[in-house]
Every structure is written in C-alpha cells, then in structure tokens.
Amino acid sequence: MATDPYPEFRLRLPNGGPEARGRQTDEMGTNGSRRFVVGPGQPVRSEIVPSLPNSVRSLRELLISEGRIKPSSTWPGRLETSESITFNSPSEAGGVLTGSSCNGWVTWKTEDGRPLGDFMPGASWGPNRAWLVRGSNVTGLDLVQRMWLPEGRVTLAASRLRQGVAEGISKEQVRSLVQEDYESTATYSQKQDLVEELHAFLSRMKPGDTVCTISGGRLYVGEISGEVEQTESEDHRSNLRRPVTWQDEGYAYEELPEELQQRLSIQHDVVELTTVQAVIDGLGLTDEELADEAEAIERDPSVEIPALAARRELELPEPTDELAAELLVHKTDWLREVRDLLWDDRQLVLYGPPGTGKTYLALKLAEFLGGGPEQVKLVQFHPSYAYEDFFEGFRPQEDPETREVAFRLTAGPLRELADLASREGNRHLPHFLIIDELNRANLAKVFGELYFLLEYRNKSVRLTYSGDDFALPPNLFVIGTMNTADRSIALVDAAMRRRFAFVELSPRTEPTSGLLRRWLKSQRKGSEPAELLDALNARIDDPDFRIGPSYLMKKGVYRDGGLERTWRTKILPLLEEHHYGEGIDIEKRYGLAALRRSLPQSPEPDPVSPA
Known part of the structure; x- marks a missing residue:
C-alpha cells in the first residue's frame, strides 16, 4: 500500500x-x-x-x-x-x-x-517574499496582457538555458550554467544580471510569494501558486514558467505610494520587493478591510498588522508659538513657511552672512520636526570633502583579529541616515541631515549620482561602489547652510539651485534683524549692543558682509570689557578682510567709539548688565 x-x-x-x-x-x-x-x-x-x-x-x-x-x-x-x-x-x-x-x-x-x-519539493522555504517580474516588453511583446493575465502565469525567457534545470538550484550552479550556455551571446554584466534573475526565479521564489508586474501604466499583483516549469516555447520568450493567481484589477502606477514606485523603478527583469511587501498587501484596501483580512489569519493581537503599519502617515508637525518664542523668531508664520517648504521640496538651504544663526536654527528646527535629536545628523562640508566621505567608499580598516589593514566599503553619513530612515518602523518618522557650509565643497563631486535622486525621489539609481540599487527614503529631509560672505554661493550651479528651496537669513530682514533685541530683552540686558550692531551694519554697503547678531549673543560679551573685546577680536577682523587693500581706517569707521558717537540717544552708552 x-x-x-x-x-x-x-x-x-x-x-x-x-x-x-x-x-x-x-x-x-x-x-x-x-x-x-x-x-x-x-x-x-x-x-x-x-x-x-x-x-x-x-x-x-x-x-x-x-x-x-x-x-x-x-x-x-x-x-x-x-x-x-x-x-x-x-x-x-x-x-x-x-x-x-x-x-x-x-x-x-x-x-x-x-x-x-x-x-513542497525543490523550493527554498522561509518567510514569504514579494517580487517584480517585467513582462511588458519581452523582445517587443507585452506578455502581461498576451499571456500572463489570461493564462494565470509569470514567465522568464531563459532562451539559451539548457533543459532539465532543477528547481532549488544553487547560485553557483546557475553561474556555471550561464557561463557555459551564454558564453558568446552575452556580455559580462548581462551574465551577472542573468545569474541573479534566474536564481531568483528558479530557487528563491516559491508558492505563496507575491508577484507584481507593470503593463500599460498599471501595476498587477498576484500570488505564485505552484512550482517552476521549464518548457521549450516556440519564440523562446517564456521558457521558465510559474503559475500565478492574479488579482482582478490593476493599480494606476502614478497613484502608488512613493516608496513602492522607488523599488519598481529598478531596471532589472526580476526585482525583490520584500521591503515594501506590506505596502503591496494594502493596495486597494481600506483600513477596515485590512483589519477584516487580518481576522482571517491566526494573529497575535499584540502584533501590529504590517499593511496598516506601513500606512502610518509621514508628518512634519506644525511649528508652535512656544517654538517661535524659544528660537526668538518674530512670527510663528515664518517657521510654518519654512516647514511647508521642507514638506514640498524636502531639501532647503538657509543662507546669509556669518553670525545669523543658520546652523543653530537648522538644528533646532530639525529636532522639533523630527521629534528629537536621534533623527538628526550633522555633517560639515569642506574643499577636500568627496562622495566617498559623504555617501560610501573604500577606506582602510584594521581587522580586529589579524590586525591587518585592508580597504573595505564603508558607509558615509548620508547612507547611514538613509538606512536608518528606511527601516521598518521608522518610515513614518522624519529624519534630517544638516549639511553645514554646503557651498564649501565641490557639490557635483560630493553628490555624484545622488544629484538625480534629490529631484526624483520616486526613482532609484545603481550605486558606484556597492552596486546596490538605492533611493532616498521619502522621510529623509536635507537642510543645508551657506555663508554668503565668501562669495562661493555664486558658484552653486543651476542644478543644485533647482533641487533646494532657499531661505535668506539677513541682518536687514526678519527674523534676523530684530533677533538681538529680542534676545537682550529676554536676558534683561540693555539695548546698546543691538543699537551698535544696527549702526555698524548701516555703514556696510555690501549686504553679504553685514554682521549677524550671534556674535553678541554670548555670555562672554557681557562680562567686564567683553563687548570691547568681542568687537576688537571677532568683528573688526572680518571687516578688515572685507576691505583688504582699500586703505580704509577700519577702527575709525567701524570701531565702538565711532559708532557710539553716532547713536542719537546719548553720547553715553547704555549700561550693559553683568553676566
């Protein structure tokens, strides 16, 4: 029996x-x-x-x-x-x-x-995965509409792969077969792609996995319902086949969530979509319908439904009056406008002369919008900064066991923050990269192919060093600061300007023009430093070289002799550099004595409170 x-x-x-x-x-x-x-x-x-x-x-x-x-x-x-x-x-x-x-x-x-x-024989079992298999242009034909949807299947050409290849074959075995069977008909890179695609289709996919494809501007979703079959198709367009139960309707591509569009933009015939499987599972369903679906599975009530978790809205909180008061900003509406620019463009630059509080404001605003300092990373650009420092590159590292030094691929601050932002459970949390002195580096050299991603957030690119397909997470925001005094902002090309919103912080306009007065009032100090700063900036013709208030917002300024010391060692040297070679008497034009004489209120200075 x-x-x-x-x-x-x-x-x-x-x-x-x-x-x-x-x-x-x-x-x-x-x-x-x-x-x-x-x-x-x-x-x-x-x-x-x-x-x-x-x-x-x-x-x-x-x-x-x-x-x-x-x-x-x-x-x-x-x-x-x-x-x-x-x-x-x-x-x-x-x-x-x-x-x-x-x-x-x-x-x-x-x-x-x-x-x-x-x-099931031959399959590699474990957690279910999700896949994209392209079929809308297989040697000129749309197999999705012609075969896949009507016949309930998904196929891969494998036109030269020998017959009798077993399901569950190892990648090394696939590599050997591709090397032999496609020896003179494919380039090295084509063979590499073939190995990955064939191994995924033959050995990594399994019944129960989700499979997606794109045709006519719509995404179609199904479930693999059986093992792989190898056939001799007449046109060699569908030599490898798997049965699929397709859903009844497709989904408009332009209406798909951005993180799903990013993965779908990867240009391979077979792409793993497991990182966005929860997003795929929720397509076309309301929250109530998803909850009903979850009831059909024995589920621990303490475990969150992944498809619902993936729908958590990314939000940037509205700035409050309390935040405006903390930052001494003249109007909460100004902060709301900055927040809206970040939401719309995801990249923003604060620019202005030295001492206008650009970096301080960027950090504080990012911490508020991101919910804390854990989601904020700061990096400072300089002339020798490169792509390998910023994103990823090979750097010498010592092996802790052998003590030998070797070059290893190492992630830079942007890659580290992007990986953190894209983790499951983090995708609804805003993450911020602060780039201080953005214009001091060679931006084209530093950003490389990332230039493209700053503008096209729903796309992905192949990375230079790792070869990974990478996209900037939707919840990653970038705030840069630029100093206008060194004129290097003029060298920022049109491509970078198009990718960032620019917000000026200038002593001639709010919120910077009245910042020192608001700070002095909050510290219960006299107004003379603010009047002196206004008088100083009135004598500087070039707005890019006017002096910001932060030089006078430090405790040392308000100790005995602190104001004179700060003026002599911090402010006048900036103006000497600005007027270098012009023969101007800096002390006579910008010194404290000359400015105090110009104040209309009194020849005597207002008292400055001791620290």
Whole structure:
C-alpha cells in the first residue's frame, strides 16, 4: 500500500473559529499549481471580505448554489462542506473557506505547526517574499496582457538555458550554467544580471510569494501558486514558467505610494520587493478591510498588522508659538513657511552672512520636526570633502583579529541616515541631515549620482561602489547652510539651485534683524549692543558682509570689557578682510567709539548688565 507523502493539514477559521482539514495532492490544477482536497463536514466562514478575488468569490458562490457548501448543523451561524471538494491550489481552498485572501502555503499547517510549504519539493522555504517580474516588453511583446493575465502565469525567457534545470538550484550552479550556455551571446554584466534573475526565479521564489508586474501604466499583483516549469516555447520568450493567481484589477502606477514606485523603478527583469511587501498587501484596501483580512489569519493581537503599519502617515508637525518664542523668531508664520517648504521640496538651504544663526536654527528646527535629536545628523562640508566621505567608499580598516589593514566599503553619513530612515518602523518618522557650509565643497563631486535622486525621489539609481540599487527614503529631509560672505554661493550651479528651496537669513530682514533685541530683552540686558550692531551694519554697503547678531549673543560679551573685546577680536577682523587693500581706517569707521558717537540717544552708552 502506497504511503501518502503529505500529512493532513489544518486551517483555523477567523475569530477563533473551528479548524478545517484538507490534503495536498500531486495532481496539477488548470494553471500548473498542485490541487488541494477538502473533505465533507469541514467548517466554512459565512461572511466574505470585500477584497476577496472575483475568481474565488465566484467559485464560492457556485459551490453554495450547488449545495456542496451548505449551512452547518455542527457550527451554528457558519457553513460547512457537504462533500469532498478539489481546489486548484491551497490558497484557493483557504480563500473559499475563510472568505478572504489566503496564502495557503503558510496558513495550512500540520498538527505540530509546520506550514504546507515545508513539504513542497525543490523550493527554498522561509518567510514569504514579494517580487517584480517585467513582462511588458519581452523582445517587443507585452506578455502581461498576451499571456500572463489570461493564462494565470509569470514567465522568464531563459532562451539559451539548457533543459532539465532543477528547481532549488544553487547560485553557483546557475553561474556555471550561464557561463557555459551564454558564453558568446552575452556580455559580462548581462551574465551577472542573468545569474541573479534566474536564481531568483528558479530557487528563491516559491508558492505563496507575491508577484507584481507593470503593463500599460498599471501595476498587477498576484500570488505564485505552484512550482517552476521549464518548457521549450516556440519564440523562446517564456521558457521558465510559474503559475500565478492574479488579482482582478490593476493599480494606476502614478497613484502608488512613493516608496513602492522607488523599488519598481529598478531596471532589472526580476526585482525583490520584500521591503515594501506590506505596502503591496494594502493596495486597494481600506483600513477596515485590512483589519477584516487580518481576522482571517491566526494573529497575535499584540502584533501590529504590517499593511496598516506601513500606512502610518509621514508628518512634519506644525511649528508652535512656544517654538517661535524659544528660537526668538518674530512670527510663528515664518517657521510654518519654512516647514511647508521642507514638506514640498524636502531639501532647503538657509543662507546669509556669518553670525545669523543658520546652523543653530537648522538644528533646532530639525529636532522639533523630527521629534528629537536621534533623527538628526550633522555633517560639515569642506574643499577636500568627496562622495566617498559623504555617501560610501573604500577606506582602510584594521581587522580586529589579524590586525591587518585592508580597504573595505564603508558607509558615509548620508547612507547611514538613509538606512536608518528606511527601516521598518521608522518610515513614518522624519529624519534630517544638516549639511553645514554646503557651498564649501565641490557639490557635483560630493553628490555624484545622488544629484538625480534629490529631484526624483520616486526613482532609484545603481550605486558606484556597492552596486546596490538605492533611493532616498521619502522621510529623509536635507537642510543645508551657506555663508554668503565668501562669495562661493555664486558658484552653486543651476542644478543644485533647482533641487533646494532657499531661505535668506539677513541682518536687514526678519527674523534676523530684530533677533538681538529680542534676545537682550529676554536676558534683561540693555539695548546698546543691538543699537551698535544696527549702526555698524548701516555703514556696510555690501549686504553679504553685514554682521549677524550671534556674535553678541554670548555670555562672554557681557562680562567686564567683553563687548570691547568681542568687537576688537571677532568683528573688526572680518571687516578688515572685507576691505583688504582699500586703505580704509577700519577702527575709525567701524570701531565702538565711532559708532557710539553716532547713536542719537546719548553720547553715553547704555549700561550693559553683568553676566
């Protein structure tokens, strides 16, 4: 007597319902998946969720109309099977019984908790993954509309791959086959891509995985429902095939979430989408429908539903009057405008003369909008700063065990912050990179291919060193500061200007013009330093060289002799450099004595409070 290779599998109905039982078979269904049998007297949920695929819904309605599923006498309020029913796949069986979309390879389990997928030959089992497979332009044909959707499958050309390649083959074995079979017909880089794509299709994909494809500006989503099949197709466009249960409708590409668009923009025939699987799972469903879907799976109530978690809105909080008071900004509306510019463009530059508080404001604003300093990283540019310092590059590192030094690929501050921002659980939290003295570096050299990503946030690029496909996370914001006194801002090219919003901080306009007075008032000090600064800036013709208030907002200025000392050692040297070679008497024009004489109120200075 032959031994059944498959044990009995069980599936728990939603809301703590009873268990249904069934068996996997080796018989192939109409789309190439293995059929699954549910015997008589098995419980069936009476309700269905709105997202149940039409094909499963129609089958369920047919089984009920034929009396093969009927009201249950064993479980009041539920239905039950009246006879043995053979389904095309475990997922189809689970969908009919639970009334919702169902990954049967995971939800059907043995008595000791092992999923059905563990018993399938040749496949690599583990957590389910999501994939993009391109089929809209396979040697000039759109196979998605022509074959994939009508016939319920996904294919890969593999036009020269020999017959008899086994499912579950290792990457090294695939590499050897590609090297031999495509020896003179593909370039080195084409062979590298082929190895990755063939290995994914043959050995990493498995029944129950999500598969996506794009055609006619729409994204189509399905579930792989069987093992790989190798055929000799006449046109060599579909030599490798897998059965797929496609959803009924596609989704408009331009309406997809940005992080999904980023992954879909990667230019390979097979791309893993597992990092955005929760986003894919939630397409076309409301929060209530997602909650109903989750009920159809035995789920720990303390565990968050991934598709709902992925929908957490990214938000930049509205600046408050308290923040404006802390930063001594004249109007909260000015802060709100800066916040709106960041929200719209995601990159912003604060520019102005020295001492206008650009870096301080950038840090404080980022900490407020990001919810704390943990989401803020600061880097300072300088003339020798390069892409390898900023993003990634090879740097010498010592091996802690052998003490040998070797060059290893090392992430820079932007890559580190981008990786942190894109982690699951962090994607709804704003992260900020502050770039101080942005205009002191060679920006084209530092940003490299990242220039493109600053403008096209929904795209990805292939990185120079690691070869990874990379996109800037939607929740990563960049605030740069530029000093106008050194004139290097004039060298910033049009490409960079187009990618950033620019906000001026100047002693001639608010919030900078009245900042020192507001600070002196908050510290209960006399107004003379502010009057002197106003008089000084009135004598400086070039607005880019006017002096910012931060030089006079330090405790040392208000100790005995502190104002004179600061003026002599901090402010006058800046003006001497500005007027170098012009023969101007700096002390006579900008010195404290000359400025005090020009003040209309009194020849005597206002008292300065001691620290």
